[in-house]
Amino acid sequence: MSSPVVQLVDIKKSFGPVDVLKGIDITCYAGQVTALVGDNGAGKSTLIKGLSGVQPYDSGKVIFAGEEVSITTPGQASSYGIEVVYQDLALCENLDIVQNMFLGHEEMLHGTLHEPEMERLATKALQSLSVKTVKSVRQKVSSLSGGQRQTVAIARSVLREAKLVILDEPTAALGVAQTEQVLNLVKRLASQGVAVIIISHNLNDVFQVADQISVLYLGKMVANLDRRETSYDDVVAYITGTKTQEGN
Amino acid sequence: MAEKEVTSLASGHEGTVRDQARSYLLRLKDGEMGSVPAIGATIFLALVFQFLSPFFFTKINFTNMFVQAAELTMLAAALVFVILLAEIDLAAGVTAGVAMAVFIRLLQAGWSWIPALGMSFVVGIIVGLIIGYMVAKIGVPSFVVTLAFFLGFQGLQLLLLGEGGVYRIEVPEVIAIMNSNMPAWAGWAMLAIALLLSFIVSLWDRNRRTMTGLVNKPFSIIIMKLAVVGALGAVAIYIMNLNRSQGVIPIKGVPIVVPITLAILGICTLILDRSKFGRHLYAVGGNPEAARRAGIKVVSIRVWAFIICAILAVVSGLFHASRLQSVDGSAGKTIVLSGVAAAVVGGVSLFGGRGRISHAVIGAFVITMIDNGLGLLQMPAGVNYLVQGGVLLLAATIDALARRRGGVVGRN
Numbered sequence: 001m002s003s004p005v006v007q008l009v010d011i012k013k014s015f016g017p018v019d020v021l022k023g024i025d026i027t028c029y030a031g032q033v034t035a036l037v038g039d040n041g042a043g044k045s046t047l048i049k050g051l052s053g054v055q056p057y058d059s060g061k062v063i064f065a066g067e068e069v070s071i072t073t074p075g076q077a078s079s080y081g082i083e084v085v086y087q088d089l090a091l092c093e094n095l096d097i098v099q100n101m102f103l104g105h106e107e108m109l110h111g112t113l114h115e116p117e118m119e120r121l122a123t124k125a126l127q128s129l130s131v132k133t134v135k136s137v138r139q140k141v142s143s144l145s146g147g148q149r150q151t152v153a154i155a156r157s158v159l160r161e162a163k164l165v166i167l168d169e170p171t172a173a174l175g176v177a178q179t180e181q182v183l184n185l186v187k188r189l190a191s192q193g194v195a196v197i198i199i200s201h202n203l204n205d206v207f208q209v210a211d212q213i214s215v216l217y218l219g220k221m222v223a224n225l226d227r228r229e230t231s232y233d234d235v236v237a238y239i240t241g242t243k244t245q246e247g248n
Numbered sequence: 249m250a251e252k253e254v255t256s257l258a259s260g261h262e263g264t265v266r267d268q269a270r271s272y273l274l275r276l277k278d279g280e281m282g283s284v285p286a287i288g289a290t291i292f293l294a295l296v297f298q299f300l301s302p303f304f305f306t307k308i309n310f311t312n313m314f315v316q317a318a319e320l321t322m323l324a325a326a327l328v329f330v331i332l333l334a335e336i337d338l339a340a341g342v343t344a345g346v347a348m349a350v351f352i353r354l355l356q357a358g359w360s361w362i363p364a365l366g367m368s369f370v371v372g373i374i375v376g377l378i379i380g381y382m383v384a385k386i387g388v389p390s391f392v393v394t395l396a397f398f399l400g401f402q403g404l405q406l407l408l409l410g411e412g413g414v415y416r417i418e419v420p421e422v423i424a425i426m427n428s429n430m431p432a433w434a435g436w437a438m439l440a441i442a443l444l445l446s447f448i449v450s451l452w453d454r455n456r457r458t459m460t461g462l463v464n465k466p467f468s469i470i471i472m473k474l475a476v477v478g479a480l481g482a483v484a485i486y487i488m489n490l491n492r493s494q495g496v497i498p499i500k501g502v503p504i505v506v507p508i509t510l511a512i513l514g515i516c517t518l519i520l521d522r523s524k525f526g527r528h529l530y531a532v533g534g535n536p537e538a539a540r541r542a543g544i545k546v547v548s549i550r551v552w553a554f555i556i557c558a559i560l561a562v563v564s565g566l567f568h569a570s571r572l573q574s575v576d577g578s579a580g581k582t583i584v585l586s587g588v589a590a591a592v593v594g595g596v597s598l599f600g601g602r603g604r605i606s607h608a609v610i611g612a613f614v615i616t617m618i619d620n621g622l623g624l625l626q627m628p629a630g631v632n633y634l635v636q637g638g639v640l641l642l643a644a645t646i647d648a649l650a651r652r653r654g655g656v657v658g659r660n
């Protein structure tokens with residue numbers, strides 16, 4: 001098994017009297033897709049927000065590439081190589097693909113924007129993911145479909161040389177064909193050695209891309225399953241709390 | 249995945265001149281019309297007014313329009329910076345008025361004109377900073393903040409200059425801006441420098457692309473663009489260099505305000521198109537939340553936009569004072585709405601994120617032509633306002649429709 005990129009140990013978080021995360025342990029490996037599943041309110045978003053620095057954890061250890069780190073701001077998360085692809089994508093429709101992919105991290109030359117270099121790197125990133133659905137890298141994002149936008153957002157994390165990419169419901173708003181494209185993209189992203197965490201309600205998607213399936217139930221990690229050794233019914237049982245794993 | 253794999257990813261620089269022309273037409277069809285409707289309107293209006301009035305295309309009126317358009321162009325360019333953020337600065341005109349009132353008062357207090365003018369720009373910067381802070385940091389809608397300044401500063405102008413106060417400017421350098429002309433050779437030199445600069449920038453861009461290993465557009469496109477600009481510029485300068493005086497003393501040459509305006513607009517265009525600040529300004533205008541998540545300091549971008557707007561507005565106020573050779577207590581009140589109209593008519597989107605400095609220039613010419621042409625036809629001022637209002641409404645409607653169309657395209 002490949003080396004762990006991020007390890008969470010005994011993570012706790014509460015909002016006032018409500019314990020949202022009650023001691024979570026999870027490990028994500030380079031080149032693997034970890035699916036984070038669980039019903040609404042299970043604590044998926046809270047877990048992700050802590051990793052991305054939006055909402056720090058109360059206690060617990062975050063071990064990143066073998067070292068214990070503390071992530072309290074999005075900037076810190078980004079500097080460790082953690083990128084989040086949000087559900088609402090956060091793209092500027094009035095800018096083109098290249099401009100969006102480099103937003104906030106523009107390449108400069110002699111004090112001016114180095115457009116050709118950005119165009120080259122963006123093209124390379126898209127090609128490395130074998131993206132074929134986009135016509136031109138200079139297309140405005142407003143002219144792109146939902147799947148294409150998701151592609152741009154994921155490619156942006158490749159560009160930043162992310163070590164851990166967190167995808168929040170990447171297929172929620174997509175049709176069948178586009179879902180297929182995005183899932184293939186996620187697989188290719190992992191095959192480049194990136195650790196991927198994907199949050200999804202759609203178990204079809206989960207079984208298609210995930211190597212590891214982690215189930216949250218009311219703030220506890222009730223199961224860490226190998227996708228090849230589990231079944232659809234098992235996962236549903238864990239999600240709904242009718243089944244628990246021994247030793248957890 | 250081979251490194252050399254050829255994919256279908258294009259950059260828009262491929263193909264022959266014909267391919268480029270075709271993709272341009274396609275973009276027009278997709279609703280990215282930019283300033284095309286305004287250029288059409290300019291040509292249409294020119295033809296109509298020429299047909300209706302024998303004075304419209306005379307040497308003197310042709311040059312006059314450039315001088316008349318200068319103030320409005322500068323103000324519209326100022327407003328581009330805030331309209332790109334989907335904000336508005338209704339106080340731009342009166343900010344300029346207050347700055348000019350400070351200018352004249354300092355002159356009267358014995359200051360020499362350069363520090364006095366410097367001080368009036370400081371006033372503009374401070375006003376821009378305050379407005380920007382209130383909008384960006386405190387979160388008061390810009391419409392309300394600037395409306396308050398619009399009202400308050402009319403009062404401040406009156407207090408500074410007194411009820412009905414009009415003061416002559418006795419500074420020849422300031423008066424020269426709008427009232428003096430360059431010698432003929434300087435006009436041609438200006439055109440040559442402008443063409444040369446734009447040629448050098450194009451070569452520089454091509455060189456960067458070549459060095460990065462990317463394809464370039466056909467070289468002939470650069471030459472064609474330069475040829476068109478050069479030809480139009482040459483005609484304009486030729487006409488302005490003719491004697492347009494109706495008296496004994498000859499008046500000829502390109503007005504001094506023209507190169508000043510071109511230089512400032514050129515710098516603004518460079519800032520918007522090629523600087524990090526410009527890119528971030530467009531990003532904040534397009535989607536502030538996305539910009540924030542990308543690590544852009546949204547508050548500081550907004551504050552700077554209002555400061556730049558105020559600085560350029562003061563330049564516009566200086567042009568106004570120079571043309572009238574005086575400063576009065578009611579300056580800047582009406583022009584700001586024409587400035588907004590000019591920017592929008594030229595193709596700057598009120599929804600933010602879309603628009604260029606060149607759009608403001610073209611829009612300012614449309615509004616100036618309407619003003620000028622209807623004046624020549626001796627239409628009452630009421631008709632003038634009605635037509636300007638109608639044009640603004642039309643432009644804003646086109647903007648909204650184009651935006652809706654873009655949205656529909658994005659969803660399929």
